[in-house]
Amino acid sequence: MFGRKGSKDERLEMLENKVYKEMMYLVYTVLTLSIIYKYIRYGIGPGEASAVLEISLLLLLSLYSIVRYKKLQLFVDKAEEYNARHKMKYSTFNMVIGGVIGLGLALLFGINSAVNYADTTAQSIYYFFLVFGVSAVIYMVPLALLSGIVPWLAERKAEKLRLEGESED
Amino acid sequence: MKINRVKAARQEKKLSQQKLADEVQVTRQTISLIEVGKYNPTINLCIAICRALDKSLDELFWPEEE
Incomplete structure (x- = not known):
């Protein structure tokens, strides 16, 4: 159990997870800013239409995290x-x-x-x-x-x- | 965090940081940070280090009384 053969360095894994977390924040921020920009640039109706990809991605990420949170x-x-x-x-x-x-x-x-x-x-x-x-x-x-x-x-x-x-x- | 006694135990066993790191399957930098108290290892890594240095958890990681 404590032999650690073939195991990864826990500190590196922790730091990598920290970077992945920061990456997720970055993705959320970019998508949100893009939606806000499109709302401002094209107005409410057309803004929504042009931000379909961003909104879909945000919904998909949220859905994924809800499923994972629930399972764990x-x-x-x-x-x-x-x-x-x-x-x-x-x-x-x-x-x-x-x-x-x-x-x-x-x-x-x-x-x-x-x-x-x-x-x-x-x-x-x-x-x-x-x-x-x-x-x-x-x-x-x-x-x-x-x-x-x-x-x-x-x-x-x-x-x-x-x-x-x-x-x- | 208080500096633990890993460094002293490692030197006592005449092991380099790299050698200890190889034995417990982590990087040399991780051992270095544990020795200066800048990284708190998990209990599994603590036990692996104790085994590699033939010491108990108390001897290496239990904080000394003030």
């Missing part, structure tokens, strides 16, 4: 670790993050409508609040719920495992 029970471990160290629950924290992203999107769409489609100041204000309100309902609530559901399930599983562990003791 990482969500459960993360929930347990987070709840042990913080006052706010892991699911609540994720819901807040999802809600804030939704709020950001709603603000972005509201500002975009006010700036690009209104002719007068009064119309700008009306368009902003109208689009912001509708976008908030469309994005904020579902994003908050979607972000919170997996951590909430993970918390339940962590609690179940904890109770099982306690009963075994």
Whole structure:
């Protein structure tokens, strides 16, 4: 077990993993910046159409990580670790993050409508609040719920495992 | 991190960093960093180093009392 024949240098492996992690951050950043650039350059409808590849890649990467996290029970471990160290629950924290992203999107769409489609100041204000309100309902609530559901399930599983562990003791 | 006693044990056994590194299947740089306390090895590597140097975990890695 400890002979280490044919094993790789753990420090090198750890450093390589660190580089892969940084590479992933870089890929996420480049894809996100590309989407933002296309939204700004081509507007909301055509921007989405021209950023299909970037959006698909982000979705694919997210889906892959969700599947891997699920298989390795990482969500459960993360929930347990987070709840042990913080006052706010892991699911609540994720819901807040999802809600804030939704709020950001709603603000972005509201500002975009006010700036690009209104002719007068009064119309700008009306368009902003109208689009912001509708976008908030469309994005904020579902994003908050979607972000919170997996951590909430993970918390339940962590609690179940904890109770099982306690009963075994 | 406190400097451990790997270097002293290695010198006592008249092994070079490279030779010890070859024995435990890591790079010389890893041994060097462990000796100066800049890399915390896993328990598996600690045990492999202990075996190569004929020492116990306590003798090499347990921090000395203040």
